[in-house]
Amino acid sequence: MSKTGYERRHSRWYEALLLGWPFQLLVGVLITVGMPSLERWGWGFWDYLPPVRSNTLLACMLAFIGVLWTLRRMHRFPGARVSAFIAPTVSSAYLLVVAVLFFTREEYTRQVLFGSFLMSLGWFYLAFFMGRRYRRMKLAIVPIGRVDELRPTPDIELRSLPQPDLAGVRYDGVVADLHDDELSPEWERFLARCTLHHIPVYHVRQIQESLTGRVRIEHLTENEYGSLLPSLSYQGVKRCIDFIAALLLLPLLAPIMLVTAIFIRLDSPGRALFIQQRMGFRGVPFKVYKFRSMHVEKKGKGFTEGENDPRITRVGRLIRKCRLDELPQIFNVLKGEMSFIGPRPESMELSEWYERDVAFFSYRHVVRPGISGWAQVEQGYAAEVDGMTTKLQYDFYYIKHFSLWLDILIAFKTLKTIVTGFGAR
Structure with missing residues (x-):
């Protein structure tokens, strides 16, 4: 714990390592690609890589990376119950690489590809259920302004702060109505300290959008036209x-x-x-x-x-x-x-x-x-x-x-x- 009592959740090196995407990518590829290849071709299979093996390994890695990237990106949106989309995402990714191999008439090993598909299903379901507790965001709420409109969800825990202090609890971020005139100097200094210790401070509208999946439109000036201009x-x-x-x-x-x-x-x-x-x-x-x-x-x-x-x-x-x-x-x-x-x-x-x-x-x-x-x-x-x-x-x-x-x-x-x-x- 930081001596000041201000420390962001999941900021310690071992937490960042285990929960970060590099670890998931490296270990996931070793398990979902390496194990089926080892079972089919034995130890040292990488010493000799004819087209049938290299095509299969590349297809398995691309499918796994595509699934990992897609699930992580979809998790940002409200209502995205990732567990419900693991099977269709994994299936779609592996069907896509099989279709590419089929239409390009490239050789590949069905046994390894299917084994990788099953291992990927198991890996992502295991990672989801083991990390479910740590993926749920924990947000501290400054009890001033429009924050009373916020409601917790299965993915976000909200805790109201009785005073300008985190009381030694680690949070993923702090939510405040930054436009409210009643935000006292004590609370403003508290938010500044959070920022200095790399604890994100969110405006209530940002969190409201992520909770509801809706953009408030009572006053369009609250949303810059540029932010509403699609790519x-x-x-x-x-x-x-x-x-x-x-x-x-x-x-x-x-x-x-x-x-x-x-x-x-x-x-x-x-x-x-x-x-x-x-x-x-x-x-x-x-x-x-x-x-x-x-x-x-x-x-x-x-x-x-x-x-x-x-x-x-x-x-x-x-x-x-x-x-x-x-x-x-x-x-x-x-x-x-x-x-x-x-x-x-x-x-x-x-x-x-x-x-x-x-x-x-x-x-x-x-x-x-x-x-x-x-x-x-x-x-x-x-x-x-x-x-x-x-x-x-x-x-x-x-x-x-x-x-x-x-x-x-x-x-x-x-x-x-x-x-x-x-x-x-």
């Missing part, structure tokens, strides 16, 4: 990923879409496709394609009125629950009007309504709309203005943290949504 480079990369993924998925999804269209036509009169004009990227309207899930002769509001909406057909109820009604939007993705991940596009009627009643609504169009999005996997469906305000806060969080890692997390959560039916409406 232009990633927008270009994402467009390429969307286009290639849509081309690869189209042959696989075509039979499913054909069968779905046939059942829709047999279930109720009308076309199988529902085409509606919606507000798109940079405020440009476009026509979105969906499978029809309602009776054409029944009229209603511009949005679905719940699971028991009488306009929904029998087949419509099923395809909405399984999200099959969204499949034709793959053509919108190919045309560049939509992305697989992004804020959901709203109808022109709803967009005009929200523009009048919800501040800053149009800013969500700074990125391409998506088939699934952060708001859908966190909140579900929202139609009323109050619900839309919360949804818009999620959309702003997505724009502010626009990245490949957040898209991967949303993709995994979307698969979970499809299985459980949460948010489908």
